[in-house]
Amino acid sequence: MPLQRKVLREIKQLRILIADDHEFVRCGIRGILGVQRGWKVAGEATNGREAVEKATMLKPDVAIIDFGMPELDGLQATRQIRVAAPNTEIVMLTMHESGQMVRRVMGAGALGYVLKSDLARCLVKAVRDASKGRRFLSPRVSEIVMEGFLTSEGQPARTEESQAKLTPRELQVLRLLAEGRTNKEISNELQITIRTVETHRAKIMLKLGAHSICELIQYAIRKKIIMVVTDD
Numbered sequence: 001m002p003l004q005r006k007v008l009r010e011i012k013q014l015r016i017l018i019a020d021d022h023e024f025v026r027c028g029i030r031g032i033l034g035v036q037r038g039w040k041v042a043g044e045a046t047n048g049r050e051a052v053e054k055a056t057m058l059k060p061d062v063a064i065i066d067f068g069m070p071e072l073d074g075l076q077a078t079r080q081i082r083v084a085a086p087n088t089e090i091v092m093l094t095m096h097e098s099g100q101m102v103r104r105v106m107g108a109g110a111l112g113y114v115l116k117s118d119l120a121r122c123l124v125k126a127v128r129d130a131s132k133g134r135r136f137l138s139p140r141v142s143e144i145v146m147e148g149f150l151t152s153e154g155q156p157a158r159t160e161e162s163q164a165k166l167t168p169r170e171l172q173v174l175r176l177l178a179e180g181r182t183n184k185e186i187s188n189e190l191q192i193t194i195r196t197v198e199t200h201r202a203k204i205m206l207k208l209g210a211h212s213i214c215e216l217i218q219y220a221i222r223k224k225i226i227m228v229v230t231d232d
Contacts, residue, residue, distance in 0.1 A: 014131055015042040017052035017058060019077065020093065025116075029064060033122050039127075048072025056084040062127050064146035065110070070195070071204055075108045077184040089130040093119070099145045100194035101206055102137065112136040166207060171225065173200040177213060178220035 016033060019042060020026050026044055033039050042060045045051035047072040055063050063081055067074035078090045091112030092105045105113055112126035115138040122138050129136040137145065166174065169190075176186045183197045190197075210216050220226045 012196060014039045014046035014061045014062070014127075015058070016040065016127065017043050017045065017051070017054055017060040017063040017088070018046040019048070019054070019115055020070065021046050021069050022066075025093075028119065029123065032120060033127070033157045036124060048074065052080045052084060053076045055081040055088050059085050060088055062089050062091060062130050064091045064093060064123070064127070066107075067096065068202060070198060073106060078105070078110050089133070091123070091126045091130050091136070094132040096206070097140055098145055098206070099141075100209070102141060102145055104206070105134070107178050113141055114138050115140060166204060170200055170207075173197060174204050174216060174220055175225050177201065177204075178217045188195070224230055 008098055014036075017040060018029050018033075020029070030041055033041060041086050043054045043058045045054045046069075048065075048069040051063065051065060051069070052072065063085075065074045065077055065081075067199075069077065072080070074092055074094070079093065081088055081090060084232070089111050090108075090110035091114060092110045093114050094101065095116050097115065102113055111130040111134065113136070114126045118138040118140070122136070130229040173186060174189060176189065181189070183194050183201070186192075186197045187194045204216065205211070208216070208219055210219065217226075
């Protein structure tokens with residue numbers, strides 16, 4: 001009985017932070033978590049910067065972080081939360097079915113990786129595993145990671161070209177970013193929302209393995225996406 005009481009006490013103490021810029025997603029997550037005995041949503045955030053601030057202040061047991069948030073993306077927010085609140089475990093929500101993305105997310109300090117399409121099916125287990133210090137990957141992502149491991153055994157490293165595979169729209173956005181345009185300027189020129197620009201930018205950086213605008217510019221110059229004019 002003492003062990004059972006201890007387990008119940010630990011469950012009642014599980015405090016969770018939800019960070020997603022879409023209200024309907026946060027509402028859905030609240031509904032999923034709300035039926036779990038003793039789990040409490042300690043706070044919510046609508047962007048990456050607010051997620052870091054709330055995690056620092058509230059010190060939740062688990063933070064559920066959306067990858068594609070404004071101000072700070074999920075990776076940046078995760079890195080900062082792991083420093084500011086080291087006892088808070090991270091579960092990342094994303095639409096990306098990518099072994100490379102998994103490596104970046106786990107490398108940033110997250111324990112869970114949940115596809116948004118698997119939210120209802122996998123979120124509870126992801127949060128539970130993360131709260132116990134265990135890793136969790138959505139089943140489809142686990143398959144992709146395993147397939148990548150098996151096919152890479154004995155194979156040479158992928159070339160930069162095989163990793164890139166940018167879409168025509170992503171090439172447009174990359175060119176404009178490399179030319180020094182702001183997200184708002186790109187939004188106006190391409191007649192798309194700033195949010196869409198941010199999404200393209202995140203996907204470009206993921207595909208290229210880039211971590212800064214400087215690296216994007218270097219890639220664009222190297223691939224002659226933009227031309228550098230020099231004085232003779």
